[in-house]
Amino acid sequence: MSLIDNINKAFDHRIRLGIMSILMVNDYADFKMLKELLGATDGNLASHTKALEKEEYILVEKQFIGRKPNTRYSATKLGKLQFKKHIDALEKLIGK
Template sequence: MKISIDDLHQAFESRVRLGIMSALAVNEYLDFTSLKEYLDVTDGNLATHLKKLEKEKFIRIEKSFIDRKPNTKYFITEKGKKKFNDHLAVLEQIIKSQK
């Protein structure tokens, strides 16, 4: 199979979204605050990127309340995991082919 740069999913173009997916890939789930701490971005910025990933069905959201405060958990979906791994494979190929 020939792999080209076109195969890179545009959802992973942003480094914040790539960061979100990397963190969720190695954790069962993360909440909004934890993601914000890891990525060092503003609330609004993170929310926009999360929304975009959710729209692609790469992540799934579970809302609950802790002490009456809303707490949102973010999980990676099967689809998200697959696309993320594909993305890694393409990155690897690109770097290999250019060596």
């Protein structure tokens, strides 16, 4: 069925859903901000961001602030588009 097809497997997890939601409304977020908001552990969050990065839904920029390494995440055009489709599909499924 076409409706189910639009449900994106890449977003089918609470943490990944959270990461995308945050990046939809913020230009970027760093690792610490995502961690605070999602209440995830370092390893857990890292594996989910990696998965989203692999799909090219988010962009990862590593930089240094002073001496501290800082990782910045932002949603790509593709990621935003796919996430919108995903939300639409969810809404339609609930509406039924």
